[in-house]
Amino acid sequence: MAHVAEIWRHPIKSHGREALRDVLLQAGECLPHDRHWAVAHEAAKVVEGQWAPCANFSRGSKAPLLMALSASFDADANMVTLTHPQRPDLTINPDRAEDNARFIEWITPLCRPERAAPDRIVKADRGMTDTDFPSVSLINLASHKAVENHLNQELSPLRWRANLQLAGLEAWQERTWIGKTVRVGAAELEIREETTRCLATTANPRTGDRDADTLGALRQGWGHQEFGVYGYVAKPGIVRVDSPVEVIA
Template identity: 45%
Template sequence: MTLTLAEIWRFPIKSHGWEPLSFAELTVGKTLPWDRAWAVAHEASDADGSKWVPCSQFSRGAKAPGLAAISAKLNENTGQVTLSHPERDDLTFSPDTEGEKLIAWAGGFIPENRAQSSYVVRGQDLGFTDCHFQSITLGNASSHRAVEQRVGHPLSIHRWRCNLWIDGMAPWEEFDWVGHQVQIGEAILEVVERTERCLATHNNPETGHRDDNILGALDSWGHRDFSVQTRVVQSGQIRQGDKVQRL
């Protein structure tokens, strides 16, 4: 069966919104362009953007379900981001110079018993991925459908926050790709590891509230993994609808 690149998504501000793309230029050793370029550090963080730090340094959906319902649109020319949420008026701002506007807009989603959002930080030549390397997350649409069947109703793909969605694979086939390379359009990616999941998957991206026990559903397969982490080993353009081939 032909495998295709069904969807491309980036997340300009870590845990604060998703954005669809029709194409992207991938570069060796880099994330999807502008993916997790910024992050919101909390009051207990010492992140300054100079190096990779774990996600525990940032405000994120695992601790604040309301963040899950944010969508984003980045203007690459101006560096401005527009955020939308069903419980807020839209916010357009510059993360580099107007981080306080984001804190005021989204800070209310952080539970009182959690470290509060403090400042916006931009990665210096890095994206704030959850991996220690500059990763691109690859999701299998068939695995997503398998989880939907297990919980008994449709689920938003944004629970997983994958960058690339591949269609045409068997459920969980992506796990067999670890240690192999995959070509998408002009680019080649190395599949490095599986992605272990957390409570952020319980967040409904339409409402910003927790509902389904996604980790329990994954437990029924004997793991809590969904998607795989890849690194770019050959630069090139990828487009929605491109053929995908394991090498």
């Protein structure tokens, strides 16, 4: 049976992920506290409190070492703890000015000096996902296995930075879901579009090294650069690891 294998959120966009056992999805909203903050770079054009496209932010496609970040979020304290194999652990309140400054000092060594430097943490009235609508991202682990087989290389599914990793499907079955509604646990998601992939997926989420030509594999093996889909929560509900997944409309 198709089911949820893992649930992940990314409190600060492109700056770490954490596993969850369950989550309550609300209609018209992103996964709670996913991409709740983002790191605007020095050339960003963002309006405080408003969603902005990913080009305004520091991210793994430009700074691959960011892919090796892990995070944990304490919602009660509004504190994020970040870990990286090349840096000491850091715990901050992203809404506090002095912590914002500490974070920029801490993260800068992981960013490439020829790129726009990280400048400040920002947030919007919704998650800073890559879509112009509040989205939840899903990947199919059978499609992931197909990419592994094409490259003859073991890959972590964390390269794709999805919220929901799904098991028990046929490879690429998720590509047939565009325009359909999928029930995931007690929630219902309208699947609106595929996810076009970038260089971030070429970096190892354990080390931050670019060590796999994931984009070349997608283009050569299947003639596209898409992996995974974006859903819009149409009906709220709890989603747990092992929750069933089915197309309902």
